[in-house]
Amino acid sequence: MNNYLVLQTDFGISDGAVSAMYGVALSVHPAIRIFDLTHDIPQYNIWEGAYRLYQTISYWPEGTVFVSVVDPGVGSERRSVVVKTATNHYIVTPDNGTLTQIKKEIGIVEARIIDEKVNRLPKSGESYTFHGRDVYAFTGARLATGIITYEQVGPEVEVDSIIELPVSEAKLIKGGVTGSIDILDVRFGNLWTNIERELFKQLDIVYGDSFEVTIENDTRQVYKNIMTFGRSFADSHLGEPLLYVNSLDKIGVALNQGSFAKAYHVETGVNWTISIRKVQNISYN
Structure with missing residues (x-):
C-alpha cells in the first residue's frame, strides 16, 4: 500500500x-x-x-x-x-x-x-x-x-x-455503428458513448469524414443531424457539432464551445442510444 x-x-x-x-x-x-x-x-x-x-x-x-x-x-x-x-x-x-x-x-x-x-x-x-x-x-x-x-x-x-448493473454493447450496423450514451462530460456537456475507437475505425474513417448521427431515448428520436469527425474541437466552427475520440478512447459528441446535452436535452444510460452512419462528405462555409 x-x-x-x-x-x-x-x-x-x-x-x-x-x-x-x-x-x-x-x-x-x-x-x-x-x-x-x-x-x-x-x-x-x-x-x-x-x-x-x-x-x-x-x-x-x-x-x-x-x-x-x-x-x-x-x-x-x-x-x-x-x-x-x-x-x-x-x-x-x-x-x-x-x-x-x-x-x-x-x-x-x-x-x-x-x-x-x-x-x-x-x-x-x-x-x-x-x-x-x-x-x-x-x-x-x-x-x-x-x-x-x-x-x-x-x-x-x-x-x-459482485453485483453488476445492466450494460449494452456497441456494435456495427449496416453503414455505421450503434451504441449507448454512457455518461456526460458534465462541465462541458459533451456526450461520452460506449463506442470504442477501434470499433469506429472499422468504418474506414479519416478525420474530416461526415456522419449522420441519430440519438434516441427508447424509441423516441431526439436528435438527427450531420456532423464531422475531428481530431479536436478546433476542427469545427464555433457552435458546430462534431464527433471526436475522448480521453477514454471512445467516441464523444460535442458542440464547439457549447453544451450538446443542454442544447438537445440529452441524458445518459442504456435507454439513450446513438447511431452513427457514414455519409458523403459535406463542407461548412
Whole structure:
C-alpha cells in the first residue's frame, strides 16, 4: 500500500459528511494522504459513481485505495466489500453495482466482505445510516496505511457474485455503428458513448469524414443531424457539432464551445442510444 486514499461520494460538500470521513481517516493514521475523486455524483446515481471510478482508477499508482459511497441501500442487507482490481488497486464500496465498469473493463481478481466486527469505527455500532464514515473510510484508511492487510478485511467471496448493473454493447450496423450514451462530460456537456475507437475505425474513417448521427431515448428520436469527425474541437466552427475520440478512447459528441446535452436535452444510460452512419462528405462555409 502507498498511504493514498481517494474518496468519491454523492454527499456534496455543503455539510460535514465528507469532512467527517477525512477526520476518521486521519484519526486512523495521521500520515495518510487523502484525495477527492468527486463528491458531486448525483444523489443515488450508482451508474455514474461506477463510471467515474472507471474513468479515473487506472491513472493512480498501484496500491491506491478508493472509497466509493453512492449507497441508497445503506442499512439494508446489501454487502460491504473491498475488491482488488487487475491493476492492483483496491475499492471499498457497497456491493450495489458500483463496480460494474471496473469488473467489465478493468477486471477484479479478488473480493472480500468487510468484517464489521473488527473493521468498523469504534462506538459506531448503533449507527446504520453513515457507513461511508463508520465502515468505508475507516476500513479504507486502515488498508491504505497497512494497519490491516487485504486478507484481514474479511472473508473472501466469489468475484462472480459482485453485483453488476445492466450494460449494452456497441456494435456495427449496416453503414455505421450503434451504441449507448454512457455518461456526460458534465462541465462541458459533451456526450461520452460506449463506442470504442477501434470499433469506429472499422468504418474506414479519416478525420474530416461526415456522419449522420441519430440519438434516441427508447424509441423516441431526439436528435438527427450531420456532423464531422475531428481530431479536436478546433476542427469545427464555433457552435458546430462534431464527433471526436475522448480521453477514454471512445467516441464523444460535442458542440464547439457549447453544451450538446443542454442544447438537445440529452441524458445518459442504456435507454439513450446513438447511431452513427457514414455519409458523403459535406463542407461548412
